[in-house]
Amino acid sequence: MAGERAATLSDVAREAGVSLATASRALNGSDRVVRPELQERVLAAATKLGYTPNANAQAMARGSTETVGLLVKDIADPYFSTIAGGLADEAEKHGLLVMLCNTGGQAEREQKFLAALRRQRSRAIVLAGSDTTDMGHTREVADLLTSYLDGGGRAAAISQPRLPVDTVVIDNHGGAKALAERLVGLGYRRAAVLTGPEDLLVSTERHAGFAEGWLEATGSKPAYVADEFSRDGGHRAMSRLLEDGPEADCVFAVNDLMAVGALAACRQAGVEVGKDLAVAGFDDIATLRDVTPGLTTVRLPLADIGRLALELVLGEPSAELRKQSVHGEVVLRESTPPRS
Amino acid sequence: MAGERAATLSDVAREAGVSLATASRALNGSDRVVRPELQERVLAAATKLGYTPNANAQAMARGSTETVGLLVKDIADPYFSTIAGGLADEAEKHGLLVMLCNTGGQAEREQKFLAALRRQRSRAIVLAGSDTTDMGHTREVADLLTSYLDGGGRAAAISQPRLPVDTVVIDNHGGAKALAERLVGLGYRRAAVLTGPEDLLVSTERHAGFAEGWLEATGSKPAYVADEFSRDGGHRAMSRLLEDGPEADCVFAVNDLMAVGALAACRQAGVEVGKDLAVAGFDDIATLRDVTPGLTTVRLPLADIGRLALELVLGEPSAELRKQSVHGEVVLRESTPPRS
DNA sequence: GGCGATTGGGAAAGCGCTTTCCAATACGGT
DNA sequence: ACCGTATTGGAAAGCGCTTTCCCAATCGCC
Structure with a gap:
């Protein structure tokens, strides 16, 4: 046989x-x-x-394929996997296959994948989470993308409006700002931010948004500690903050993963979150909705974002760059009770 | 241009x-x-x-591609996304591209994807989490797989040893059994299991393993409540269990997601886990390691499993079906303190 | 009934690459 | 010098499909 x-x-x-x-x-x-x-x-x-x-033969003869590429920083990260889930569902509806490219945040890998997708003549490419402020790399990616587009490909990005393609813009700034305002409304007066590395756009946007909101509402600037954009990063940052003596009554971790690390650090240090200190995150990762105390956060419609990105990239190409904005919604939970 | x-x-x-x-x-x-x-x-x-x-042209001429397919039930589920992460990393090392197929647990979609991967002349296919006890569907999948293999493709499965392909066998039974023994060792005497749907192999294996261990150690059979294999399923199952009056001093949810749902249900019902009741899960999902109380569980090397599956499917084809076993390790945390 | 207009099938020209198979040149040994 | 043997470049035959283009047959209409 x-x-x-x-x-x-x-x-x-x-x-x-x-x-x-x-x-x-x-x-x-x-x-x-x-x-x-x-x-x-x-x-x-x-x-x-x-x-x-034979799909390859068909692709040759027809000059087009049935695959779309998806670049994510780390598919094991629930933020990206949720986006990927939404995108995959949408792709299925269109009869498209998704090429998953796990960049690990390495610029070099990202470029390799881009080249590979181009070779595959993939119909479209969606970039998620390659938003760095490293201009050299961004330029490089932009060039690759441009030549891909010139070859008839379509591309869209999620959250990084610095690439010359349609993008689903996540309102990190606005979401974080709204969160700051709500926290001030709850009675908090001294904030600290646990932020990621400086060259990570999401992180700096959220940090800046929060700081702006806080400044406008209280007239003071929140302190901050930077570390990795991960659970452990949050843990370390919080530990350092606590060691230095917590001047803050409220801590904003720029994503839920960091927030959870912070929660753990507090627990270990004997600081009771929701009482001694408030903690908030960003994203509203589904698997994290049951941590205790319930984590105040900014909910992002992650799956929709994935879907949207695919729709955008598959839609009628237009002359000017399209920006599709997505806003987060502040979700208050027990980790930031009203302050008496 | x-x-x-x-x-x-x-x-x-x-x-x-x-x-x-x-x-x-x-x-x-x-x-x-x-x-x-x-x-x-x-x-x-x-x-x-x-x-x-042009990769398609090369594929035609060479008669082989650079892509592998990965079928998962739900990429947004951390269990699968972690596996996918491991597999993606390994694939990258081999210069392979991963086609992500999100089946949503629908038999029909699974078959469609299998056909698509065959059309693409994918070098290999890894199936994760399509283990159902529905023989009709299993047969169908087995047939598709067989003809794919006959065409020179390679395939491997994760956790479902009922498919005629190499498989990474996860010792669900043994892990759950070991967990049961440890719990008995801690002093628990009456157990209940929160299990998933009956046609889900992982779920039934874990249930059976736990029941066996429990029976051997205590001479009694644990009660059980079935619901969805998800956070909400765990929540519902636990709520029902509590309503019926908790005869149990210890609850085993067949995966961490269900366990977390159970934890939430307990909290809402005013039952203090770790004191009034013990709860354990399975998988040791990374993002869930910080829930409180710390969840006792059976740790699975998920990323390694993904890696292993790819190695298996890429390795020398052998005449007989290879089975690569992976065992879990019981991790005791605060949700199951020694019982005084 | 005759004519142009449809209609539906087939031959063949690619799509962009790899890989035989040949030919030509260079090289070595005696 | 001469012949056999390596080398290395090129012509061309596919890989499996889609799609023009062409042609025969059928249709409709005055």
Whole structure:
């Protein structure tokens, strides 16, 4: 059985006693009409032979594929996996296959993947989470993307409006600012921010948004500690903050993962969050909705963002760059009770 | 610029003043030697023209691709996304691209994806989490897989040893059994299991393993409540259990997600986990390591499992089906303190 | 009934690459 | 010098499909 090579369209045509052209037309249905009788004969022959079209050959002949590429920093991170889930569902609806590219945040890998997707003649590319402020790399990516676009490809980005493509803009600034305002409204007066590395756009945007809101509402600037944009980063940052003596009554970690690390650090230090100190995060990661105390955060419609990005990249190409804004919604939970 | 179609190998050859064959050889390096001088000329021409090989054409000519397919039930589920992360990293090392197929647990979609991957002439397919006890569907999948294998493809599964392919067998039974023993060792005497749907293999295996361990150690059979294999399922199941009056001093949820739902249900019902009741899960999902109380669970090396699966599927094909076992490790945390 | 207008099938030309198979040149040994 | 043997470049045959283009057959209409 392993001997007989896969049936090709010619085999089907021969079996059905028609020409190659007719066989192709009968199977694709599309362009021109085939007499029903022949049509059936071809279909029958195809099933009999267990024919499977060769997508690569089709891609060659048609000059277009059925795949879209998705670049994420780390698919194991719930932020990205949720986005990926939404995008994958949408892709399925369109009959598209998703190429998952896990960049690990390495510029070099990102470029390699971009090149690979170009080679594959993938129909579209969605970039999520490669927003760095490293201009050298951004330029490099932009160039690759441009030549990909020139070749007829389509691309969109999530959250990084610095790339020359359509993008789903996440209102990090606004969300964080709104959060700051709500916290001040709850009675908090001295804030600290646990932020990620400086060259990470999401992180700096959220930090800046929060700081702006806080400044406008209280007239003072929040302190901050920077570390990794991860659970452990949050843990370390919070520990350092606590060591230095917590001047703050309220801490904003720029994402939920860091916030959870911070929660753990507080627990270990004997600081009771929700009483001695308030903590808030950003993203509203589903698996983290049950931590205790319930984490105040800014909810992002992550799955929708993935869906949106695909719609954007698949939609009618337009002359000017499209920006699709997505806003977060502050969700107050027990980690930031009203302050008496 | 959008006008000039992408440079082809012929263009490169012409530009370099060599034949198509030479150009191809110069670029791939492999099979035969090309005079260094020509080699350089070709390379120069390629960069000058911004040449990108067409992977589809290469696939056609070579008869093999650079992609592997990964089927998961839900990429947004941290269990799968962690596996996917490990697999993606490994794939990157091998220069392979990953096709992500999100089946949503729907048999029909799973089959569609399998067909699509076959059409793409994917080098290999890894199936994760399609382990159902629905024999009809399993049979169908097995058939598709068999014809894929006959066509020269390679496939491996994760956790479902009922498919006729190499598989990374997760010792769900043993892990759950070990957990049961440890819990009994801690002093617990009456257990209840929160389990998923009956046709979900992981769920039934874990349930059975736990029940076996419990029975052997205490002589009694744990009660159980079935619901969805998710956070909400765990929440509902636990609520029901509490309503019926908790005969149990210890609850095993067959995965961490359900366990977290259970934790939430307890909190809402005023039951203090770690004191009034013990709760344990399975998987040791990273993002859940900071819930309170710390969740006792069975740690699975998820990322390694993904890596292993790819290695398995890429390794030397062997006559008999290979099974690569992976065992979990019980991790005791505060949710199951020693019982005085 | 005759004519142009449809209609539907088939031959064949690619799509962009790899890889035989050949030919030509260079090299070594005696 | 001469012949056999490596080398290395090129022509061309595919890989499996789509799609023009062409042609025969059928249709409709005056």
